[in-house]
Structures are given as C-alpha cells and as structure tokens.
Amino acid sequence: MNDFLPYAFFRGQLVPFPEAQLSIATHALHYGTGAFGGLRGIPDPENPDRVLLFRLDRHCQRLSQSAKFLHFELSAEEIFKAIEAFVQKNQPSQSFYIRPFVYTSDLGIAPRLHNIEKDFFIYGLQLGDYLSPEGVSCRISSWYRQEDRSLPLRGKISGAYIASSLAKTEAVASGFDEAILMNSQGKVCEATGMNLFMVRNGRLITPGYDQDILEGITRDSVIRVAQDLGIPVDQRPIDKSELFIADEVFLSGTAAKVTPVKQVENYLTPCDRPITDQIRQQLTLITEGRLAAYQDWVFPIALR
Template identity: 70%
Template sequence: MNSFLAIAYFQQQFLPFDEAKLSIATHALHYGTGAVGGLRGIPNPQNPQEILLFRLERHCQRLSNSARFLHYDLAAATIKTRIIEFVQRNQPQQPFYIRPLVYTAGLGIAPRLHQVEKDFLIYGLYLDSYLPNEVRCRISSWSRQADASLPLRGKLTSAYIVSALAKTEAVESGFDEAILLNAQGKVSEASGMNVFIVRDGQLITPGVEQDILEGITRDSVLTLARDLGIPICERAVDKSELLIADEVFLCGTAAKITPICQVENYCLPSARPITQMLQQKLVAITENREPHYREWVDTIFLG
C-alpha cells in the first residue's frame, strides 16, 4: 500500500494530494505523451531538520531535456525550484521518492504534440526499499525498444509498456526482475534499471548505443569506479556473459545498487566485493558523508 506525501504540485499550485485530479479525457492518458523524473530524498542522519536529495540538478536537467521531445520548454531551474518548495511544504521525516511528470494536459483526441496544452506536476511517496536485497532475474521474451522508433534519450512514459510487460512476465514466472535484450540480442537494461557485470576485476556495462536509458545512478557508479581505480568498460554485453560473470548488479534511482543472485536457472557467486564496495560508497555519498562528492547532494532546510 503506497503512502503518499500530503502535498502535491498540480496546475501551477501546491494543494493536498487528494485534490490533485485529472480529467479522464486528458490527452497523455490516451497517447502516452508524458515524461517522468524520479529522485530519492532522505532526512539527514546528522540533522533531521535537513533533507538530502541526490543529484538534484542532473535529474532536473534530464526532465527538462525529456520535455523537449514533447515540444515543451521547461527550464531545469524551474523544476529545481518547484521540487525544493515541494520538499519544504511536505516536511518528510522518512525516506521518500519524488515523481515529477511532464505531460500533454489538453483534452480531446488525436495523437499530436502541436496545439495541445502541456503541464508539469509533482507528487511523492514514502519509499525505503524498491527491490529485495538481492534479486533473481529472467531474460525477458520482450525486447527493449530501439532509438529509431522511440526517443530513448528521454524518460518517456510511452516506453514503460515494455518495462511493464517484462516485469509482470518475470514476477509471474517466479522471478523478481527482468533483463531485456535489444533488437541485436545484446543486453540492454532491466525493467527500470541499468545492468552491470564484473568479469576478472573489470566493471562492464552496456554502452549508450545499446538502447539503454542514460541512467543518473549508472553515471554515478561509473564515476565512483574510476575514482576507486576499478577498470571499467562500456560495450555490448552478450546474454551468455550474465551466466558466467563474477558479479552482476542492477542500479537505478529507486533500486539504488541491487545485486543479482540468479539469472534464469544459473546461480551467481555470493561473494561480491566490487558490488559491495560501490554500494557502501553510494550510501555514504547519499548520506552526505563523503566530502569529495558533496556537489552531488543538495541539502534542503525544512526550517
């Protein structure tokens, strides 16, 4: 059962979450013409009157870029200002997830992006763990879309139909999560997370040409690995590599870093030194305990 934050931002005003209502004729509901963001916030363990947001500016810039696919000019600075006020008005006291959404808000039919009103909203929900501590994955029968048919550089709502099909297929067949291959049969991503493997001490992840979402947590993990002296490689990854890797993990804003213990009927090693090192580092950064990465964390004063 989801527990939502009390205040939402809707139609250019802050109001109680229960009063933020959309018409059943809203254009985006019918045509998938929306773009989402998602970021985590936690109370500062050292000061409960402060909220820590991880990589706020990157999240705001990505949503601004995604809005451009919808022919909507929404500045990253505007998104940031509204998110900060959203947090201050809600005064959250436990870990939470912020969901900003850009969408075609006009009423009526006909798939289009011209001559249709757009809008921007924000809501949030309390969220601790999104996935179990380790997950079992199946290779989905569904393929990740190609950038030739869907603008994958945006976090667009229409893309999530394949994620939903893959996730349900995985769960209903006894797994926790799905891994999608692209049209060339190479590993792309999970239902809403990027994929990393470790082989012979090298950290490997599918490159941006593999139809992945350019994840912010993915970028953070790559930066941390470089700083820690872990060899990294962005390249095409074969399905068979998942089965013989030393370590495999997923990463994303909601999932954070989550190790994979099984792919299909292949069990993976329980020792995960690189995954654990990156997990511990990322937790320390999000809790603002790593001075070198302090620019990644925005501190919001609740007053």
C-alpha cells in the same frame, strides 16, 4: 498501500494530494505523451531540520531534456524550484521518492504534440527498498527494448514503459523478481527500470549508450565511483551468455539503488560480491553527505 506525501505540486501550486485530479480525457493518458523523473531524498543524518536530495541538478536537467521531446520548454531551474518548494511543504521525516511528470494536459483524441497544452506536476511517497538488498532473481524477457529510431530513448517517455511493464509481469508470473530486456541486436540492454552492470575478471562492464539504454543518473554515479576507486570500467555490448558466467551482476537505479542479482535464468551468481558491495557502500556514504569529495552530488533542503 502507498504512503503518499500529503501535498502535490499541481497546475502551478501546492495542493493536498487527493485534490490533484486529472480528467479521464487527458491526452497523455491515452497516448503515453508524458515524461517523468524520479529522485530520492533522505533526512540529513547530521541535521534533523533538513533533507538531502541526490543529484537534484542532474535529475532536473534530464527531465527538462525529456520535456523537449514533447515540444515542451520547461527549464531545469523551474523544475528545481518546484521540487524545493514541494519538499519544504511536505516536511518529510523518512526516506522518500519524488516523481515529477511532464505531460500533454489537454483534453482530446488526436495524437499530436503541436497546438496542445502541456503541464507539469510532482508527487512523492515514502520509499524504503524497492528491490531486496539481498539480491534478486532475473529472467531474460521475451520482450525487447525499443530502438531509439522508434522512440526517443534518451528521455524517460512514459509510453515507452509498456515494454517494461510487460517484461516485469512476465518475470514475476514465471517465478522471478525482475526481467532483463535485450535490445533489437540481441545484446543485453537493461532491466525494467534499472541499468545493468556485471563484473568479469575484476572489470566493471555495462552496456553503452549505443545499446538503447536509458542514460541513468545512478548508472553515471556508479561509473564515476568505480573509476575513483580504481576499478576498470568498460562500456560495451554484453552477450546473454556472459551474464551466466559473470563474477557479479547488479542493477542500478534511483528506486533500486544498487541491487545485486543472485540468479539469471537458472544460473546462480557467486555469493561473494566485493565490487558490488564496495560501490554500494560508497554510494550510501555519498547520499548521506558523508564524503566531502562528492558534496556537489548532494543537495540539502532546509525544512524550517
């Protein structure tokens, strides 16, 4: 069972988690007219009276932008303050995950975004490793990633995740841990909730924004860390066959962090992953607030 944090931010106030209830007629439940974020927090290794949130400003900015697709004006500052109050109220003592969500909160059956109420809530749960840090096996999904001309893929729109859900279940049912979705052009896109990277001949390669990927915040962090480490980075289309002969493949995301891929379909990737390991170690140090050069990525929140 999920270990939910005891309080939620719901309808503008902090309430016990079990009291944050929605009607079965809630518009967003029927039409996927919501957008969410996700960010991690950890107890500060150097100070037991505070927690550290990774790139809180970017997460608030992205959720604010996602809300605009729903015709909902919700500023990044409002989200920031609500998350800060939420964390202070919950007093988390272990690694945790925060899920803020904007949605059409009205009751009704007409699919629309005009003349309809919107709202914003936050809940959280204790969360360790979402995927095995030892590596995962992936299959190429029979389901394809949507196109930006049919859905606003620059936002984390809840309705878009039906494709991810279908692909994840298909993968697990066929004996794999994760799925890799292709885009409509037949190029590698992303996993079910993670961006994808591969390494070939010492270069880090990832699909660009023109490949219908999510603008991942962990993805951006990986690219910047790699560049700072002197690792060449290419953002370009990736063919399926390249994954089968790549030197390294890994997934990145808030929940997944940096997770190695040990197998794609029936092709095993090398066990030696020097670039993956180097980036993962660097990001761990950053999230723990141990690298001064990245202090602006870590947001301390006092608990007392």
